Amino acid sequence: xxxxxxxxxxxxxxxxxxxxxxxxxxxxxxxxxxxxxxxxxxxxxxxxxxxxxxxxxxxxxxxxxxxxxxxxxxxxxxxxxxxxxxxxxxxxxxxxxxxxxxxxxxxxxxxxxxxxxxxxxxxxxxxxxxxxxxxxxxxxxxxxxxxxxxxxxxxxxxxxxxxxxxxxxxxxxxxxxxxxxxxxxxxxxxxxxxxxxxxxxxxxxxxxxxxxxxxxxxxxxxxxxxxxxxxxxxxxxxxxxxxxxxxxxxxxxxxxxxxxxxxxxxxxxxxxxxxxxxxxxxxxxxxxxxxxxxxxxxxxxxxxxxxxxxxxxxxxxxxxxxxxxxxxxx
Numbered sequence: 001x002x003x004x005x006x007x008x009x010x011x012x013x014x015x016x017x018x019x020x021x022x023x024x025x026x027x028x029x030x031x032x033x034x035x036x037x038x039x040x041x042x043x044x045x046x047x048x049x050x051x052x053x054x055x056x057x058x059x060x061x062x063x064x065x066x067x068x069x070x071x072x073x074x075x076x077x078x079x080x081x082x083x084x085x086x087x088x089x090x091x092x093x094x095x096x097x098x099x100x101x102x103x104x105x106x107x108x109x110x111x112x113x114x115x116x117x118x119x120x121x122x123x124x125x126x127x128x129x130x131x132x133x134x135x136x137x138x139x140x141x142x143x144x145x146x147x148x149x150x151x152x153x154x155x156x157x158x159x160x161x162x163x164x165x166x167x168x169x170x171x172x173x174x175x176x177x178x179x180x181x182x183x184x185x186x187x188x189x190x191x192x193x194x195x196x197x198x199x200x201x202x203x204x205x206x207x208x209x210x211x212x213x214x215x216x217x218x219x220x221x222x223x224x225x226x227x228x229x230x231x232x233x234x235x236x237x238x239x240x241x242x243x244x245x246x247x248x249x250x251x252x253x254x255x256x257x258x259x260x261x262x263x264x265x266x267x268x269x270x271x272x273x274x275x276x277x278x279x280x281x282x283x284x285x286x287x288x289x290x291x292x293x294x295x296x297x298x299x300x301x302x303x304x305x306x307x308x309x310x311x312x313x314x315x316x317x318x319x320x321x322x323x324x325x326x327x328x329x330x
């Protein structure tokens with residue numbers, strides 16, 4: 001293969017600086033520009049929605065979506081998909097609430113148990129989808145069905161327990177203070193950007209996503225790297241389940257259901273390619289904020305649930321089409 005036939009992003013993904021968005025910059029700029037335009041529109045039609053307290057609520061809801069979307073974007077970055085996310089969230093949230101049962105002393109044990117569950121499920125998904133070569137849609141749907149059955153068996157259909165109050169304070173803040181979860185989200189964004197641009201694992205992940213065969217010839221275990229993205233997704237989904245439990249002050253059997261579509265949607269809105277090799281957490285974060293603001297805005301118009309879902313679906317479809325057209329131009 002000659003140098004002329006290899007796109008620049010495939011020749012030297014590791015040479016980019018920490019702030020360089022590479023060929024995904026159009027998608028990232030686009031979703032953040034759309035967010036600004038939506039904020040302006042909201043300020044005109046619903047001025048109360050752009051007050052600080054309302055924007056904090058939008059951002060907190062987006063934080064859950066962004067964390068779950070981080071795991072999904074890692075999988076999509078290597079041309080996979082994780083459809084077990086909602087059931088991992090539900091199981092981890094239910095398990096966390098039941099083990100902690102409102103006690104601060106049991107918080108760390110309950111959190112560790114939930115994260116281990118997410119890690120194990122992600123490992124199973126990775127082995128099935130990458131190592132065994134089963135299509136990720138089949139693997140993750142099947143694993144999701146098993147988790148759903150296990151959750152029903154574990155709870156007997158009756159969810160008990162509650163998260164410690166500190167988790168709720170972390171998500172919602174105390175009084176008029178900015179919720180700590182928003183500071184954590186900023187730190188997570190910086191961390192993910194640093195890992196992707198400046199660490200060995202980030203460079204291996206980029207190499208695997210661009211060209212797995214070439215990565216293997218370069219000594220990268222692309223199979224292990226690709227499988228690890230499912231572990232990341234499982235852990236992120238588990239964290240998301242704990243976050244939802246903290247927001248609501250309880251767990252329930254359908255708590256992860258909305259995130260099946262949303263976790264994929266924010267990745268699409270961020271300009272990622274479902275063929276792999278193209279994506280950025282900054283785009284996913286922008287997509288999470290955009291979708292959260294859009295959902296909140298639609299709610300203020302008192303639209304029916306069906307119409308709100310239709311509008312959200314149309315926006316996601318348009319974003320996917322725009323990402324596809326941008327990829328063709330590049």
